Amino acid sequence: MTSSITTAFPWKPPSVGGGLKDQRQSDLPLPNPGVARFKQIGTASVGQVLGTATEQVPSRHLPRVHTLASLASNSLTISPDSAELEVWEGVVVSVDREKNVMDVTLEAKISPIPMHTGSIGLEWVSDQDLELVRSGAVFYLTLYKQTLRGTIKNSQELRFRRRFNWSKLELDRISAGANALSGRPKDRPMAND
Amino acid sequence: MPYPVDRRIDLWRMIDYKNAPAVDEIEVTLFGPGFGEAIAVHLGQSEWLLVDSCIDPSSKKPAAETYLHSIGVQPSCVKGLVASHWHDDHVRGFGRLAEIYPEAELNISSVFSDKEALVFLAAYSGLSVPTLTRGTGEVYRALLAKKEHYHLHQRSIVLERNDAHGSRYVRVTAMSPVQATVSSSMARLAQYIPTGSTDENISHAPTFSPNIEAVVIHIDWNGEAVLLGSDLEEHTKYGWSALLEDSVSSKRAPASLYKVAHHGSASGDHPNIWKDLLAEQSIACLTPFNNGRHKLPNDSDRERVRGLVKSAFIASGATRKPDLESEKLKRLGDICTDLSRVNAGFGATRFRKVRGDAEWRVELFGTAGRL
Numbered sequence: 001m002t003s004s005i006t007t008a009f010p011w012k013p014p015s016v017g018g019g020l021k022d023q024r025q026s027d028l029p030l031p032n033p034g035v036a037r038f039k040q041i042g043t044a045s046v047g048q049v050l051g052t053a054t055e056q057v058p059s060r061h062l063p064r065v066h067t068l069a070s071l072a073s074n075s076l077t078i079s080p081d082s083a084e085l086e087v088w089e090g091v092v093v094s095v096d097r098e099k100n101v102m103d104v105t106l107e108a109k110i111s112p113i114p115m116h117t118g119s120i121g122l123e124w125v126s127d128q129d130l131e132l133v134r135s136g137a138v139f140y141l142t143l144y145k146q147t148l149r150g151t152i153k154n155s156q157e158l159r160f161r162r163r164f165n166w167s168k169l170e171l172d173r174i175s176a177g178a179n180a181l182s183g184r185p186k187d188r189p190m191a192n193d
Numbered sequence: 194m195p196y197p198v199d200r201r202i203d204l205w206r207m208i209d210y211k212n213a214p215a216v217d218e219i220e221v222t223l224f225g226p227g228f229g230e231a232i233a234v235h236l237g238q239s240e241w242l243l244v245d246s247c248i249d250p251s252s253k254k255p256a257a258e259t260y261l262h263s264i265g266v267q268p269s270c271v272k273g274l275v276a277s278h279w280h281d282d283h284v285r286g287f288g289r290l291a292e293i294y295p296e297a298e299l300n301i302s303s304v305f306s307d308k309e310a311l312v313f314l315a316a317y318s319g320l321s322v323p324t325l326t327r328g329t330g331e332v333y334r335a336l337l338a339k340k341e342h343y344h345l346h347q348r349s350i351v352l353e354r355n356d357a358h359g360s361r362y363v364r365v366t367a368m369s370p371v372q373a374t375v376s377s378s379m380a381r382l383a384q385y386i387p388t389g390s391t392d393e394n395i396s397h398a399p400t401f402s403p404n405i406e407a408v409v410i411h412i413d414w415n416g417e418a419v420l421l422g423s424d425l426e427e428h429t430k431y432g433w434s435a436l437l438e439d440s441v442s443s444k445r446a447p448a449s450l451y452k453v454a455h456h457g458s459a460s461g462d463h464p465n466i467w468k469d470l471l472a473e474q475s476i477a478c479l480t481p482f483n484n485g486r487h488k489l490p491n492d493s494d495r496e497r498v499r500g501l502v503k504s505a506f507i508a509s510g511a512t513r514k515p516d517l518e519s520e521k522l523k524r525l526g527d528i529c530t531d532l533s534r535v536n537a538g539f540g541a542t543r544f545r546k547v548r549g550d551a552e553w554r555v556e557l558f559g560t561a562g563r564l
Contacts, residue, residue: 086521093400093484103484105535106525113517114536115228117484118529135399143524154524166387170321174387177315177333178308184341185306188349191366191441 082144082155086110092137093117102133106141124158132160207251208558213239213264214545221412221419222543223452224249224256225480225508225561227536229282232421232452233257234412236354236363241266242273243297244410244421246287246331250539255286258293260541271297273352273365275345276335277423278302278407279314280400281328282482288334299339301332302370303346304378304406313382345408347371348441361415368409368442369425371435378406403460405431411445417548418446420470422454426461433463437470447472450544450553453479453505457490457498457564467501476553477505478542479564483513486531495564505564506555509540 088106095102100122107115120141125133132139138161146153166174213235214220220235229247236242241261249256261271271294276284279302291299304310318333336342345351345367352365370378381401403426410421427433433454436442449472455461457479467475477498482489490498490507498505513533515522526532540561544553 085524088525094402094487101486103486104529105484106529108517111517111521113521114534116515116517116532117228117535118525118532119486120529124528141525141528143521156524156528158528166321166389168389171387171389173321174312174315177318177320178312181311181315181333181336182308184336184339186341186343188300188343188345188351188367190348191350191364192348193441193444 081148082146082153084110085143085145086113087143088141090120090139090141092133092135092139094135095122095133104139120158126159129158129160132162137161207259208263208539208541210260210263210541210543210558213266215547218545218547219414219417220543220545221421221450221452222260222541223478223480223508224260224539224541226250226256226539227481227483227509227513227534229256229285229536230480230508231256231283233260234419236272236352236365236412237414238354239266239270240354241271242275242352242365242412243271243290243294244275245277245283245423246285246290247282248285250536255290256539256541258286258290268294269296273298273300274335275300275351275408275410276302276332277410277421278404279328279332280404280424283424284328284331284335287331288338291335291338298352299335299342300345300351300367300408301336301342302406302408303344303349303372304370304375304382305332306344306375307379309379309386310382313386316385316387346375347436347439351410363415364413366411366413366442366445368411368439368445369423369436370406370408371431371439373435374405374431377431402426403428403432404455407454409436409454411442411448413446414548416446417546418448418472419450419452420445420448420466421452422461422466423452424455424461426455426458427463433461433466437463437465443469445470447475449475451475451477451502453477453498455489456480456482457494458482459494459497462497471502474503476544476555477502477564478508478544479505480508481510483533483535488513488531488533490564499564504555506542506557507540507562507564508542509538509560510562510564 087109089109090104090106093103093105101119102122103119105115105117122130122133140159142157144155216239217237218235219237222233224231224247226247230245231247232244234242234244243257246255246257248254249259252259274290274294274297276287305314314329314333317329319330347367347369349367350364351367353361354363356362385399404424405426405428407423407425409423409425412419425432448470451471479490515532516534538560540559542561543556543558546553
């Protein structure tokens, strides 16, 4: 089932002109060296950052975790004293560009919290991630809590998972996968009464 | 009686479904965990048809599998599987059903009859990128499990059975998608089929709206009929209007039981469904859908459906209130509105009757209740 709000039929995808090509990992600024928790992710598993995910994926598919000024205006710089209160892996179910909101599912990665759904305003998405917001996109929402001299300081970060171009190996696998299904479909007889 | 909904442990307790139907008793059971839908149909003579799939939280297995096992149905008795479409909430665990029921014939929407559509399925099956899959991965897994499968479109006869005298006693017919949908859906799918262009960014399996690819199923036991509306939505050329205009589809025996399309939403409704396809004093059942701002059925949907049928039931009616500790709830609530739990309770509505009986016998399990 899907929402019938944004994907009117026939649907045309938004143009993604040059976005990822112009923002290869090597071109992105390095994180603040003082923020030891957030480091560039090479071939490490996602679990090293999020603490609970165990999936091993190629590094180019891993989320980038930065403390950049381009993050949503209502997110604060994450300090090294901040602790992760919770991390959610979210999936965008639908996007309403008119109302500037995305409907999402949220799966907690630290605590045994049941899956939830909700709506998140696109103002929480960093400018560089806005082009990634579409049905099926995956993001990570992290809530931080810092206690300093009796004062609690909350912060949060929402980053989308980036995927790059299909590799030849992936395309070959897809082709083989489709061929594995070829020659199997059959038609049913038709009812005329 | 429904289990209490505010005691978490009871929400996931295994349900006692009691006994299997009698050989000459027809049955339709609708499962709904709050996010998801599955239907088990006893066609008679101990033969079963399963439509779509969702997960039973108590067993962590497909709800239909858990149900059939609990009432003592042998795997060989499942003769047909239908994936009415490939959205995640309708096919969770479907791949497993194809694997564990060896005699079940697999049926999917004819929008996948084109080779390119199979490439689409393969691309988002998890083959190349493990997490790049949603319902497509389940459908792909099911297709891989079977040596052959069948495509369904309007007027396709899914299954027919004769009695001992050679007379037909049940016919299962697909009433959608309409033939014209295939080419239109291909245009939508084509945008997501990888071609190897260096400018092509990997995306995720999309979902399309309106849903014009879904397979609506009509089951006719010699005049005693049931209509399973899947998630078909209205569209003048491809949706309910097109279905209702078909001369054969519109002549199906009026259904006394209707699984309401698209979780009771207005977009899945058409006034002529109730007028042309359903019997007077029919019964309706549906499952909820919970996604952020979109909670189906809403109050208006409930009122509309209740006003059109003799009685209506919902497979899962538990509260959707958020379930997390207060600090996290407050923090998350600052960012995320309309926060609610996805699976807020699992339930099933079971309808049984012996042919010739005037009324369906209704049983409610888990968090199921009246709409």
